[in-house]
């Protein structure tokens with residue numbers, strides 16, 4: 610078993626509040642792993658430490674066995690750890706074609722020069738076309754992002770993250786704000802990514818979590834309550850108790 614991403618005894622405090630408590634997580638290579646927990650459990654704080662936005666008070670973070678605890682955000686991205694955000698961070702006036710073109714071009718080190726090179730690199734064009742198709746964006750590829758339905762914008766965000774060719778992708782509520790009917794579509798696209806991309810998902814919608822994840826970690830008050838396959842987590846009495854009054858855990 611190869612571990613893609615790991616935390617060892619992670620601790621984070623805000624003032625006197627322990628928001629991450631002695632947290633040891635192991636995300637297997639190729640996993641579709643979900644991190645769930647009630648509101649305020651500390652999920653986003655964990656993601657922020659994994660990406661380097663927040664520094665833990667103690668403990669270690671390992672990416673493919675290498676200690677990245679002290680690396681800044683951009684160096685983690687270069688090592689293959691990417692994320693999407695809860696809030697849209699797309700360029701509203703660009704089209705999906707331009708946005709993905711830029712993202713691929715950034716990765717290849719061409720920066721904003723890709724417009725000039727468009728049409729001259731068939732491999733780059735092929736990759737852009739593949740991303741547009743895979744993320745169901747071909748039909749809107751020439752429309753301004755700001756005019757797209759919210760679900761398409763969220764798909765574009767994930768496509769941009771994938772354009773960086775991450776080995777580990779962190780998804781923070783990718784379906785938040787998306788109409789019920791389109792949510793499964795988004796997770797289905799993520800689920801069908803090649804298995805060389807390991808995915809760690811934070812999601813409130815239990816229906817989505819249980820249809821997507823092959824492994825679930827439950828966080829309560831910053832500490833790990835249980836980790837296991839969906840069937841085991843769903844029937845755990847402590848998990849049921851935690852979610853009582855929030856949302857029913859149904860597989």
Ligand SMILES: Nc1ncnc2c1ncn2[C@@H]1O[C@H](COP(=O)(O)OP(=O)(O)OP(=O)(O)O)[C@@H](O)[C@H]1O
Nearest residue numbers: 623624626628646647648649650651652653654655
């Ligand atoms: N910068 C901060 N300063 C002080 N307290 C913070 C800060 N960020 C988060 N917290 C607190 O840490 C706790 C965990 O917050 P966090 O956002 O990580 O939880 P979460 O599980 O992601 O919540 P939600 O599901 O509601 O998004 C909360 O009590 C929150 O108020």
